Structure formats: C-alpha cells, structure tokens
Amino acid sequence: MKPAEFDYCRPSTVAEAVTVLADVESARVLAGGQSLIPAMNFRLTDVSVLVDIGGVEGLDAVACDPEGVTVGATATQTRVLDDDAIAAVIPGLRAALRHVGHLQIRNRGTVCGSLAHADPAAELPALAVACDAVLAVSGPGGDRRIRAADFFSGPFWTTLEDGELITAVRFAAPPAAAMTVVDEISRRAGDFAVAGLVAVLEAGDREMRSARLVGFGLGGAPTRLKEAEAVFVGWAADHPTDVIAEAVVADTADAFDDIHATGWYRREAVAALAVRAARRALNAREDA
C-alpha cells in the first residue's frame, strides 16, 4: 500500500530537527526508513510529520579507534559492514550486519535507526547490549547519553523521550582476545530471527575465561543471559553441555510463543546456539 498523507521536512541541523520533533505530535525521524516506511505503507504507524535527517551535515560520520567505534545517525549499514577497520575493532558489527536484511536494505538502513526501531528480533540491539554501547541523544532538554542496557524497554519501545533524536552510537571494543559470535535461527536469509544469540567470549587454553551473552527474538527486548554467563566461566569442551542448556533455559523463561515458534522452541534454540558458540570459541583458541 501507499503511506497515508503526512508533511515532510528536511532540516539541516540537529537543533532544527529536534525543534520539529518536540513541537509536533506524532512527528517521526526518517533516517534510512527501511522499517519506518514499510510500517507507514502498511498504515501500521501514524505519522503527522516526517523529519528526514538525511540532510543534516556530519550525522553520517563514522569514527574508529582502538577503544571503540562511533557510528553517526545516518551512517548506513553497508558503510559500516564494508569497513575493514571497524571489523577489526568490533568484529561483532560485521558479524551482526551480515544477518541484517539484504544488500538493498543495508544500502539505506542505518545502524542507529535499527536501535531506535528496537525490533525484538533484530541483531543490532543485542549487539549494542553485548558491547556496552552508549547512545548519544539530542532533545529539547539538551544532550544526554543512554547505555544500551537501559535503552530497550520492550518490543519497538525504548527510553527515548518525545522530541529526542539519536545522533550517534558508540560501541566499546571487546577484550582483544575475545571472539564475538552472532548466530541465529531464521526462516529465510535476511529475515528477522526466530531466535538468536550474540556471544562475546574469551577462551583460555582449555576453558572459558569470560562470557557476555545476549539473546534476541526471545522477548520484548534483548535478553542478557546472566545464569548462562556464570556457567560459561570455567566451562571446557569436555564438560557436559546440559549445564549450559539448563542455564539458558532458566534465563529465557519468558520467551514468547508466536506463529513461527513456541517459547519452548526458542529456549531450546538459543541453548543450542550457546553450546555452539562455546565450542567455536574454544576450538578457535585451540587452533590459534
């Protein structure tokens, strides 16, 4: 279908964009539009004014240093995916973006837009939580920073206030020896995951030293798997896998049922992904 009528503006500064967003009810930010425009075409979302931030100078900036990567609000997923320097600092960004949509979607879709959209089955919000990302936000009350762990409050729901705009996100580099695994079960390539896992794992010579595990597609928001993280530490390839599976199932008790899978299936799927990730990290260490 076609979107219902709305007014459109293309401001040239963040301040102008925030003014419109704060003044007009149901004003929405248009960055890549790869989730917003389908929702508007389906008339699933009510938009009075679309604030296209594509003309705001500098918002497409991407910066990379050994401690982390900063991605501006209008930097596309393709821009980030194709950048070898970014992949060297935050390997999870490339690993996650490979699962996001298709080439045509990534050419327009933005990293920050995916975070703002907060689809519970999306990879980037889970990666943001796993990498201690911090979002830079501008609003009518000034600028503030929000930790990814405090940002996602439910399906398509975040702690952004009315009139606020994400201007950039900063992903912190994982420990140098860590391996990042982004793995998921999805029905078709490029589709949203039925269930998925981001794992940042530090393997020792024989056993796991540290683990950060965040599931997605399970509930309303990225799910930190804290019991499983505790079980991972000290786990070795010859240990039973049941302990991991049991911990993951306990962590994901509120995984939901829908037409694609039951909550039970989702818990079992993420448990299997967790075992697979642990083995991969330990094997990679052995091969090194």
Next chain:
Amino acid sequence: MTTSEPTSETDVEVTVNGRRHRHRAPSRLLLSDYIRDTVGLTGTHVGCEHGYCGACTVLVDGDAVRSCLMLAAQVSGAEIRTVEDLAPAGSDSLSPMQQAFHDNYALQCGFCTAGFLMTLESVDPSRYETPEQVVELLSGNLCRCTGYHNIVAAVTEAWNLSRRRGGSDYG
C-alpha cells in the same frame, strides 16, 4: 536541499537515466510511484510495496535500493538509474547481463527481472567468485517462476564464474 518547514508537497529535482526532471510532488509519494507515474518509466515494477520482493530495485547514486521504501522527496539532487538505462541507447541489442538472462531462460513472466538486473548492475563483479556468492547477493530479490537456477546460471555465464566450485548444481 534542506528545509525545516514541514510541507505536504515537496520539490523533487532529480536525474533519471541521464535526464533531468523537476516536479512538485506530494510528500507521501513513493520513489517507485514517482518513477512509474510521474516520470513515466514503467520498467520498474512494484510488487509487495513493503521491501520484501525486490522487484522495484533501482540505483540511487549507484547504490541498489528498494524504490518502494524511499520517498521521491528524499532523492532530490540524486542520480537514479532504472532498467530502461541498461541496454545501449538507439540499438536493438541488450546489455550483456540482459542477453545472458535471455539465453539462459532466466525469466518467465518477467515481473521480477528489472529488480534482479538492477541489483546485479550495482555491484562490482570482481567481488564474486562463486555461484554461491551470487545466490547470497540475489537473496533480496524474489522470483516465483524460475526457481532461481536459471538466474544464477545467467549471472555465472555473464560474469564468467567458475562452474566447478564446491560441487554446486548451479550453472
């Protein structure tokens, strides 16, 4: 061009296949409808209108995009290319990829074909070595007639990819 005043109509100034166009368009007008109805180039097809099928793929400043997921207002100042731009102007011949599609029976009803061709046009063939990589590249375009095998065969031929890699039955 930027303006912070919200309006229900927007000036669109754009180059499509080398020709400049200037219109005052409703802000809600999708790029796909702008190309088909306002500019009058109907080679770009509209399938699902929610970014799933890839039939409406066009190039915006060289990048393959879904034209049903962009507004005409967003492309002001951009250069658009559509399927009409692929074959050499003023001749009856096809582009090499179009010819390969023809030779390999890579289309039946043809509804999806423009989207496939524009996706292929947007990339550097030297980045693709195997039919499997082509399958991955084309995963954003749906075809309901061919079962994809003949499309992959056409690309394999046009790009002269190795047909012996990985025991694939593609090509």
